[in-house]
Amino acid sequence: MKRLKSTSISLQQLVQDFFEKHLTIERNAKPNTVLSYRDALKLFLRSASQQKGCAADQLDFSVLDLDTVRGFLRWLEKERKCSARTRNQRLAVIKAFARYVASVAPEHLERCRRIRELSPAQFERPEIQYLEDDEITRLLKAIEPEQRRDRALLLVLYNTGARVQEIVDIDLGDLRLEPVPVVVLKGKGGKQRTCPLWPRTVDAIQAWLTERGTADEALFLNTQGRRLSRSGVAHILQRLAARACIRPRHAFRVSPHVIRHTTAMHLLQSGVDITTIAAWLGHSQLNTTHGYVEINLRMKQAALAAMTTPPELTVGTYPDSELISWLEALGRSPRYVQPPPLGSRSYGGHAIDST
Numbered sequence: 001m002k003r004l005k006s007t008s009i010s011l012q013q014l015v016q017d018f019f020e021k022h023l024t025i026e027r028n029a030k031p032n033t034v035l036s037y038r039d040a041l042k043l044f045l046r047s048a049s050q051q052k053g054c055a056a057d058q059l060d061f062s063v064l065d066l067d068t069v070r071g072f073l074r075w076l077e078k079e080r081k082c083s084a085r086t087r088n089q090r091l092a093v094i095k096a097f098a099r100y101v102a103s104v105a106p107e108h109l110e111r112c113r114r115i116r117e118l119s120p121a122q123f124e125r126p127e128i129q130y131l132e133d134d135e136i137t138r139l140l141k142a143i144e145p146e147q148r149r150d151r152a153l154l155l156v157l158y159n160t161g162a163r164v165q166e167i168v169d170i171d172l173g174d175l176r177l178e179p180v181p182v183v184v185l186k187g188k189g190g191k192q193r194t195c196p197l198w199p200r201t202v203d204a205i206q207a208w209l210t211e212r213g214t215a216d217e218a219l220f221l222n223t224q225g226r227r228l229s230r231s232g233v234a235h236i237l238q239r240l241a242a243r244a245c246i247r248p249r250h251a252f253r254v255s256p257h258v259i260r261h262t263t264a265m266h267l268l269q270s271g272v273d274i275t276t277i278a279a280w281l282g283h284s285q286l287n288t289t290h291g292y293v294e295i296n297l298r299m300k301q302a303a304l305a306a307m308t309t310p311p312e313l314t315v316g317t318y319p320d321s322e323l324i325s326w327l328e329a330l331g332r333s334p335r336y337v338q339p340p341p342l343g344s345r346s347y348g349g350h351a352i353d354s355t
Helices: 011-026 031-052 066-078 084-104 106-116 133-141 148-160 164-168 199-212 230-244 256-269 274-281 290-306 323-329
Strands: 182-186 192-196 345-347 350-352
Touching (some): 011 031, 011 084, 031 066, 031 084, 066 106, 084 106, 133 230, 148 164, 148 199, 148 256, 164 230, 164 256, 230 256, 256 274
Antiparallel strands (some): 182 192, 345 350
16 A cells, blocks of 8 residues: 555544555455444544543544553443453554554554553453253254244354354355255455355255245345344344253353354364364364363363272272382282282282281
8 A cells, every 4th residue: 555645644534544445455354344443443532532622533643642542441441341352352453553553654653562562451261152962952943844044044053163244144155065065154354164064954955945045145034035144143043042941051041152162062072173173163273272172171071070980999998018019909800919928918908918
């Protein structure tokens, strides 16, 4: 992008260029990303105008200082009661804007550098929420035969482990049902991945396509014939959970992201390696998938702790001496233990020479 002359540029012009040129054209950001950035900067400028006692269109580059940004972060936490995750997302947007300002207005490089060095807030990561096999089965059984769209939607969600935005973005052209049935998912950052489909998922999709026809582009439509929204998917799942009377054992409620976690957990429990799961879910970093491994390991540890301790470890008295000989005999089958020699004593049924 051709650099603008800093002598003729204003903060308001930079904000406009940031959205119209940088995000939309240079980064080719998706509409939802642009809206998210818009909301964050709108809140920041509103907070800065209150701090400086002027209208938002009268602000200048003095808003790009540490005190103003820190005041905005405190305002998010105390006034708007935002979580640490939300606070960090707003800060990330401000840092992205500061990076852009530094690239087109070098005289503000130092103040932008200080903003970009602000640390995100620390927070505890919540436990991964997922459904058990029987809970998924109950959800499927709660779908009436005539609800072909809902059945196809739930099976595609569970089959692919896709994000809800990826589900609502599926078009008819993204489906290939033969010879090998797959669906192309459009993920974050414009990344695409291909996910195989189970036979029962293909059957549900074909039943839904027979009902809906092929006139529209989107795969899943709402009752008005328009593309199903993210909130619409969440509503369908909540309605199914209520009908099935499900109170998840490992989740607060049934949501699209809980179904995504469920897919990952069930793949892991089926023996699928973590690298394949990361590719299946569209994780850009492998450490994002490690949370499922930690949950699975804790489940295995709990199962081991519930097992009965072997009998040879529950009988006998620990010796006061000759410990090594006792340890060597520990756990051996009785047929491998030689008859105790004359003058020996025993601990827990195992002979130890006393000479």
